[in-house]
Every structure is written in structure tokens, then in C-alpha cells.
Amino acid sequence: MASPTEPQSGPAPVLTTDPSPLRVHLRVVRALLMREMSARYGRATGGYFWAVAEPVGMILIISMAFSILTRVPEIGQSFMMFFATGYLSFNFYRVTSQQMSTAVRNNYSLLQYPNVTPYDALVARLLLQTLTNLFVAVIILSITIWWTDEPVSLNFPLLAAAVGAATLMAAGAGFMNAVLFHIFPTYEQVFSIVNRPLFLISGIFFTPESMPTQIRDLLAWNPLVHVVSAFREGVYPVYHPAINSLEYPFAIGLVSVFFGLILLKRYDERLAER
Known part of the structure; x- marks a missing residue:
């Protein structure tokens, strides 16, 4: 009989605890974020150079064209600055929503793993594109x-x-489109056609104050006009836009994110199928 002071033989008990769902989600998102960053920028020659070069090229070309058409921009003295403020603020919505809309499709093989969900892929792209937009x-x-x-x-x-308002709207559009593009393939073409004119009617090339009152009232229904006007007001100290109610695009973004998350929950399993 073993004395009370002798150590007991046999393997020591091992206490294991399963990681919480939140911890698993964070680990998966981090892995997907690193994978997206490596695939999009790490393998291409120049890496992040092209993320900056594309908008720089667009801003230079448009600025040169507008400088030929007219001499003085509506705000300030530089067409380059005027167009850059509109283009960059609009891009927080445009590029982010585009990248998120195809996140599920482009990560289909990873969705076959038990811990990877469509929500993880969408959040990873949202974070990566937001950080890229800020850097650019x-x-x-x-x-x-x-x-x-x-x-x-x-x-x-x-x-x-x-x-923040532009990114929230992009997140809502991305969540909904990731599901709707998969369930209704025709919707992707319809959305592309409807979304295309936004580049021209969101105040990138003009200010709402330069438009007639009736047109200005119509432009006020476009939440991106409020985003671009607010961004320009944050750059130009002399600019005080007539259309600048960020509560409107924030509300649009919150509602679209809400319905997007509902769609993700409803069609979660179906999104993992081709």
C-alpha cells in the first residue's frame, strides 16, 4: 500500500477547454485576412503599388481633361484636389462593396472547412479593403x-x-450581394447596370450647390452625395455644402447590414454549394 507521501502513478489528468465561438471566428478571420493580403498584393509585382497607382492614374487623367475644359474648379484652385476628394470618398463605397460581393464565390474551396463560414470571408475582405482604402x-x-x-x-x-458612412453602406451592399449574386445570378448583371451611374451622380465631378434646385433635391436622395460633400467639407475650410446629412447614409448602411446578416443566416448552408 502506497504511503500518503508517495506520488501516484499513472498519467496526469489533462484539462482541455474548447475555444469559444468568438475566438474561433477571430482566428479564422485573421487567417483569411492574411491569405487575402498575400494573394492580392503579395504575389503581384509591386504589391501595394498598384493599389495606389490605379486611383492616381484616374485622378491625373480626369484632372488634365477638366483643366482643358474649364480653368477654375468649383472649390479651390486645383482640379486635382477637387476630383481627388470626390473620387477617394466614393471609392470607400465602390471598391469595398465590389470586393465583398464576390468574397463567397472566390473563397468557395475554403468554405468546405467546418470552421470557415461565409460571414468570416466577408468580414476578412471588409477589413482588408477598408485598411487598403485608408492607406491609399x-x-x-x-x-x-x-x-x-x-x-x-x-x-x-x-x-x-x-x-465610416461610406464603409457601412459598402458592408451592407456587400453582405446582401454576396447572397443575392449566388441565389439569383441574373441579379449581378442588374445590380451592375443600376450601380454604374452612381459614379456620375454622386458629386465627384460637381458640387450639389452648382445644380438647379430641382436637381439638387433629387441628388439629396443619393446617400453617396452626402458622403462626398461631407468628405470635401472635411478638406476645404471654406466649403459648407447644402447636402450634408451623414445620418442618412448611416441609416441606409445600418438597414442594409441588418438585412444582409439576415440573408447570410438564412442561406448560410446554401452559400457553400456551387
């Missing part, structure tokens, strides 16, 4: 301010609010 906006705005010597006074809280 900071680089381009810094270069444009230095190059044009345009007198600006950056209102960072207002800029952050405009960027």
Missing part, C-alpha cells in the same frame, strides 16, 4: 496637398464620419 487615401491626399499647394484644413472627425 492618406498617401494620395498627402501627395496632392503637397503637389498642388492647395490651402486646406483637415477636419479629421468629419473625414472619419464620412469614411
Whole structure:
């Protein structure tokens, strides 16, 4: 009989605890984020250079064209700065929603793993594209301010609010489109056709104040006009837009995210099928 002071023989008990669902989700999102970053920028020559080069090229070309058509922009003295503020703020919605809309399709093989869900793939793309948009906006705005010597006074809280509203709208559109594109393939073409004119009617090339009252009232229904106007107000100290109610795009974004999450919950299993 073993004495009380002798150690007991046999394997020591091992206490294991399963990770919480939140911890699993965070790990999966982090892995997908690193994979997306490597696939999109790590393998391409130049990496993040092309993420900056594309909007820079667009801004330069459009600025040169508008400089030929007219001499003075509606705000400030530089067409480059005027167009950059509109293009960059609009891109927080456009590029993010596009990337999220195809996240499920492009990560189909990963969805076969038990811990990977369509929601994880969408959140990973939302985070990556938002960080990329911020990086691109900071680089381009810094270069444009230095190059044009345009007198600006950056209102960072207002800029952050405009960027947040555009990103929230993009998240809502991305969540819904990821499901609807899969269930109704024709809807992808319809959405592309309907969404295309937004580039022209969201105030990138003009200010709402330059439009007649009736047209301005119609433009106010476009939430992206409020985003672009608020972003420009955050750059130009002398600009006080007539259309600048960020509560509207924030409300649109919250409602679309809500319905997008409901669709994801309803068709979660179906999204993993081809």
C-alpha cells in the first residue's frame, strides 16, 4: 500500500477547454485576412503599388481633361484636389462593396472547412479593403496637398464620419450581394447596370450647390452625395455644402447590414454549394 507521501502513478489528468465561438471566428478571420493580403498584393509585382497607382492614374487623367475644359474648379484652385476628394470618398463605397460581393464565390474551396463560414470571408475582405482604402487615401491626399499647394484644413472627425458612412453602406451592399449574386445570378448583371451611374451622380465631378434646385433635391436622395460633400467639407475650410446629412447614409448602411446578416443566416448552408 502506497504511503500518503508517495506520488501516484499513472498519467496526469489533462484539462482541455474548447475555444469559444468568438475566438474561433477571430482566428479564422485573421487567417483569411492574411491569405487575402498575400494573394492580392503579395504575389503581384509591386504589391501595394498598384493599389495606389490605379486611383492616381484616374485622378491625373480626369484632372488634365477638366483643366482643358474649364480653368477654375468649383472649390479651390486645383482640379486635382477637387476630383481627388470626390473620387477617394466614393471609392470607400465602390471598391469595398465590389470586393465583398464576390468574397463567397472566390473563397468557395475554403468554405468546405467546418470552421470557415461565409460571414468570416466577408468580414476578412471588409477589413482588408477598408485598411487598403485608408492607406491609399492618406498617401494620395498627402501627395496632392503637397503637389498642388492647395490651402486646406483637415477636419479629421468629419473625414472619419464620412469614411465610416461610406464603409457601412459598402458592408451592407456587400453582405446582401454576396447572397443575392449566388441565389439569383441574373441579379449581378442588374445590380451592375443600376450601380454604374452612381459614379456620375454622386458629386465627384460637381458640387450639389452648382445644380438647379430641382436637381439638387433629387441628388439629396443619393446617400453617396452626402458622403462626398461631407468628405470635401472635411478638406476645404471654406466649403459648407447644402447636402450634408451623414445620418442618412448611416441609416441606409445600418438597414442594409441588418438585412444582409439576415440573408447570410438564412442561406448560410446554401452559400457553400456551387
